[in-house]
Amino acid sequence: MLSRRGLMAAAGLWPIAQLRAAGAQPASPQAATLKIGLLPFGTVAWEAAVIKAEGIDAAEGLSLEGVRLAGSDAARIAFQGGQVDTIVSDLLWAARLRAEGRAVKFLPYSSTEGALMVAGDSPLRSVADLAGKRLGVAGGPLDKNWLLLRARAREQDGLDLEREARPVFGAPPLLMRKLEAGELDAGLLYWTFCARLEARGFRRLIGADGIAASFGVEGPIALLGYVFDEALLQRAPQTVAGFARASSRAKRALAAGEAAWAPVRPLMAAEDEATYATLKRAFLEGIPRRKASAERADAERLYAVLARLGGERLVGAATTLPEGLYWDGGPNG
Template sequence: MARQGDQRGRGAAARWALAGALLLAGQARAQRSISVGLQAGGTLAWVTYAIGYFGIDRDLGLKVNAKTYASKDATRVALRSGDAQVVVDDFLEVTLLRQKGFDVTAVYPFSLLTGGVIVPAASDIRTVADLKGKTIGATSLTDKTLLILRAYARAKAGFDPQTASQVASVSSPLMEQFMTRGEIQAGIPFWHHGARMVSTGKYRQLISSADLLRGLGLAPNVPLLYLIARNDTDPETLRLFVKAALLAEDRMKRDDGYWDAMLKEGLYNLPDRAQLPALRAQWAAGLPKGWSSADLNNTLLLTRKMIEVAGPDVVGLTRLDTRAFNTRFRP
């Protein structure tokens, strides 16, 4: 009996020791944390919310400290100060940030160049050539799809929309209203606004960004936005965050409950829930399939094409700094 009691005692001690070891291991894993800067209204907030919603942070032993900033410029300031270690920005901006002294690198593509040119469903505009002399709404003169449209129109239709048409500055949420009033005949809204407009049946896509790229002989799956990180971020923690983001995106594609929770959380304003399937489909279409030197080369070729058509003053740089991109953070 004494020997049985001793065995039970030793067994209990072993279990406690194992539990303690597992607890310490879990605590060690949970010590990895990363600060993420979110732009108000940006889709990185969807992903960081999904990481917590699906318990991916717990499973990977990663703490994601997400903070929302009012503008993209504010996220850049947060990145420079160290208040944020990772943000999302476009492929041109990472070069510009480094030129300004930001010690940062693009570590993984976040979103492809998607969307396109939208016109009213009943419009007589049928091809890009029909845009000549029309008023086109764009969020800015440096909008990437506008620059690609200019290159495409010059190559395929013999005119530059910047000079042979009128380009009006219109905020993306207001493009539908401006088009309805006839103040613009075509628009280049953000991808999610374009998806919602087309889903109503009142508008159609004249040409997609992918088809514009194909027409220029470029790959259609060029990354537009990247996860950009401070170079002093712990590499393993950064790699873990990239893995968490990819796992979250995969779950988001398949989980209806997530989208209900995300909308309830107020991370996106969607007054008409009937537009949700179109929103989800367009978001999924914009997810990069990987990250390789070929993707970087496609980005480089696109940048050269934009500089060629619009000039370095409009694009903001004379060449893309390929050293600003790093493919070694793939999970």
């Protein structure tokens, strides 16, 4: 059973301010405030907790303020309405905004993605084995991992998953429970749910990275990133640069050892040590480490595939990644 504190943290109700370590210094009164959107169960709260607990924001001359939001749709609305300065969102959404005239920048956050999960003793060994099987898909018919899995199955196995499997779309927690209960044969789920299942003996049939590799992608792509307006970059370049450094420092602290995870552990709602370990490992594996040029080249390859598969409903009118989408660290983006 989770403690009351753990339940509050898991629900996004534990204020970041209360996670500040005793030795951390508060930001100066002159420090610029940067508002960041936080989602229930979202890993951005993990990074924000480290930034606050270790006083990294104060050291970078800013004050990070977490704004709790109900879900991804609420986060996007809050960002577009100016209630928050930045959120972590999908590369496709950021690209679509920029292509439609909203001058946004994308700062890679994580390359950790979901996977197709099956029970440890499942007879399924390959994507080709999904014919006729009950397949849960997190999100909807335009979920990027579902589109890519369908394309891979069609091109490599001659299998039309939409017609020859039995896909069911739904919320990840519900699909995870159905997979555990044996009501589904496989589940294409987001990474935090995959990690929890792995801790319970489930295994990956194929990961999102393996699916992407089928389309010529050469390395991990951060399909999740911080999105912020160019207007903020023009108005407060040092604040954005300080936040980018703070994010990087927090990730390095988490990769360096166990101590930095102390304020994060209550937010993870990890039922046991195995779940904690798998969540931690998956988060660390997703830390972006590639050069921006290599990252963008692979992202362009994958974007072209998704534009072909999902069309305008998925990516809007742009068939290629918009120029200037990635933030290069300079005051002009």
